[in-house]
Amino acid sequence: xxxxxxSGRPSSKPSTRPSIARRAALxxxxxAAATYGCAAAPTPGNPRFLVNDPVAPVYQGIAIRVEGLxxxxxxxxxxxxxxxxxxxxxxxxxxxxxASGEVDLTRQAPTEGTYRAVDAMGLxxxxxxxxxxxxxxxxxxxxxxxxxxxxxxxxATDGTAKPATATLVREWMAPGVTHRAFTLAAxxxxxxxxxxxxxxxxxxxxxxxxGSEGGESERSTAAVLAGEGYPALAVAYFHEPGxxxxxxxxxxxxxxxxxxxxxxxxxxxxxxxxILGASRGSEAALLAADEFPTxxxxxxxxxxxxxxxAGFTNTVSPARTxxxxxxxxxxxxxxxxxxxxxxxPVLAFAGSDDALWDSPDWAHAIGLQLQLDGDSHPYQVVVYxxxxxxxxxxxxxxxxxxxxxxxxHPIDFGGTRQADSDAQQAAWTQTLALLASLQH
Numbered sequence: 001x002x003x004x005x006x007s008g009r010p011s012s013k014p015s016t017r018p019s020i021a022r023r024a025a026l027x028x029x030x031x032a033a034a035t036y037g038c039a040a041a042p043t044p045g046n047p048r049f050l051v052n053d054p055v056a057p058v059y060q061g062i063a064i065r066v067e068g069l070x071x072x073x074x075x076x077x078x079x080x081x082x083x084x085x086x087x088x089x090x091x092x093x094x095x096x097x098x099a100s101g102e103v104d105l106t107r108q109a110p111t112e113g114t115y116r117a118v119d120a121m122g123l124x125x126x127x128x129x130x131x132x133x134x135x136x137x138x139x140x141x142x143x144x145x146x147x148x149x150x151x152x153x154x155x156a157t158d159g160t161a162k163p164a165t166a167t168l169v170r171e172w173m174a175p176g177v178t179h180r181a182f183t184l185a186a187x188x189x190x191x192x193x194x195x196x197x198x199x200x201x202x203x204x205x206x207x208x209x210x211g212s213e214g215g216e217s218e219r220s221t222a223a224v225l226a227g228e229g230y231p232a233l234a235v236a237y238f239h240e241p242g243x244x245x246x247x248x249x250x251x252x253x254x255x256x257x258x259x260x261x262x263x264x265x266x267x268x269x270x271x272x273x274x275i276l277g278a279s280r281g282s283e284a285a286l287l288a289a290d291e292f293p294t295x296x297x298x299x300x301x302x303x304x305x306x307x308x309x310a311g312f313t314n315t316v317s318p319a320r321t322x323x324x325x326x327x328x329x330x331x332x333x334x335x336x337x338x339x340x341x342x343x344x345p346v347l348a349f350a351g352s353d354d355a356l357w358d359s360p361d362w363a364h365a366i367g368l369q370l371q372l373d374g375d376s377h378p379y380q381v382v383v384y385x386x387x388x389x390x391x392x393x394x395x396x397x398x399x400x401x402x403x404x405x406x407x408x409h410p411i412d413f414g415g416t417r418q419a420d421s422d423a424q425q426a427a428w429t430q431t432l433a434l435l436a437s438l439q440h
Contacts, residue, residue, distance in 0.1 A: 044070050044101050047156050049166035057227050058149075058170045058220075059395035059428050061121055064105045066156045066164060069097035073158055074111075077103070079123040080130075081152045081398060083140040088130040089398045091115070091123045103156075117418055124152065124170075125421040127398035139399040144172035144194075144223035145179040172220050174227030182233070184242045188257040191235040192219040194226035195267060202269035204438040205231040207258050207296070211279030211303075211392065212247060212312075214239025218278070220394065230435050233262045237284065246314040247280060248321045249330065255288040259295035272438045274344065276300040276431075278392040279356075280323075283308060286337045286366070287324060289344075298344025298377065300431055302392035303354060306362035306369070308335040339369050345434060346370060346379040349427040351387030355414030359389065382430070384423035388415025395424040 093110030115122035176197035210217035222232035277285030282304035311323030322330035367381035
């Protein structure tokens with residue numbers, strides 16, 4: 001989820017605390033044990049990688065282990081990949097082999113490196129641009145239908161022996177997922193539809209909205225969702241040809257049109273269409289879910305707002321204006337977003353250290369309003385400690401930053417890279433669990 005995540009130089013404080021039990025929740029340790037149990041006994045001094053799921057969706061956590069080491073031996077594991085612009089990204093960690101001659105990233109923290117906590121995915125999200133690489137300070141990637149995956153090379157060495165190597169394939173768009181572009185002329189909205197392989201039964205579906213970056217920024221997450229079996233429509237609502245250039249006077253009816261178009265797609269359970277909004281997109285998601293409860297049946301919001309904030313006329317020299325309209329009438333800035341008509345579950349995720357806006361308090365306000373309304377549908381508010389606005393970022397992707405640039409000015413998203421990564425994975429796991437709970 002891109003949200004408002006933009007460019008910037010990574011800023012991270014080392015942490016020795018274990019990451020949120022996100023990897024254990026995914027059953028990685030158990031899965032790894034089952035995989036490793038099938039391998040022949042290793043020979044000390046002859047290291048090799050064992051990965052429980054080397055080909056996996058981009059957002060899926062995996063278990064990485066190196067065996068065949070000498071007990072107490074220091075080993076350096078490096079990861080590297082190239083982005084869509086061909087630039088090299090790298091991370092590394094130094095680990096100490098256990099008494100059984102292994103390093104298990106689900107259980108061990110590096111003694112030094114680009115990350116410092118116990119985190120199976122630390123060698124992915126902590127990648128930085130290699131020295132001498134030019135261009136933007138964020139990891140670039142193409143459209144998922146053009147670049148369905150990227151590869152990560154792993155290498156483990158004690159500095160003397162021939163390195164052990166392995167390759168990870170991180171999939172944006174799984175085999176069998178199909179794509180179709182939506183246009184204003186044909187569909188009434190601009191967006192990208194990703195459909196999973198045909199299922200025996202219709203599945204819950206999701207509309208995805210980005211934040212103040214504008215454009216069609218959620219298509220990669222939509223593709224990942226389709227790979228998990230859920231039809232997904234990523235929608236642009238400004239800063240695309242035919243749409244307003246800025247977040248200004250966006251009609252909520254536009255999102256109702258998106259819901260109607262998604263409802264008639266193959267494999268969609270039209271009784272369970274949710275809307276997912278990141279940052280400014282959370283306003284549209286909650287407003288649309290409340291205003292059109294027969295079309296949209298719940299909301300998932302990341303780094304959310306509980307009020308209507310001012311819009312802006314363009315993304316170069318922003319001027320304050322009305323953000324949203326309903327039946328042609330502007331919604332006043334500062335309006336508390338009503339939730340009494342929401343006809344399905346609500347999930348709200350925020351980071352306690354969000355420096356961009358007050359998403360922790362707003363997330364709690366969303367929960368309180370649902371409680372006071374006596375909402376009969378499940379809802380949950382989760383505020384992740386030490387995370388920032390980056391809770392809305394792509395899960396475990398290289399190069400994500402706690403700072404950025406918006407409207408040409410540097411901004412602080414708050415949090416740390418470690419905490420943001422923990423929060424992203426935990427929230428994604430809960431999002432998938434919610435969708436799974438809605439299946440019949």
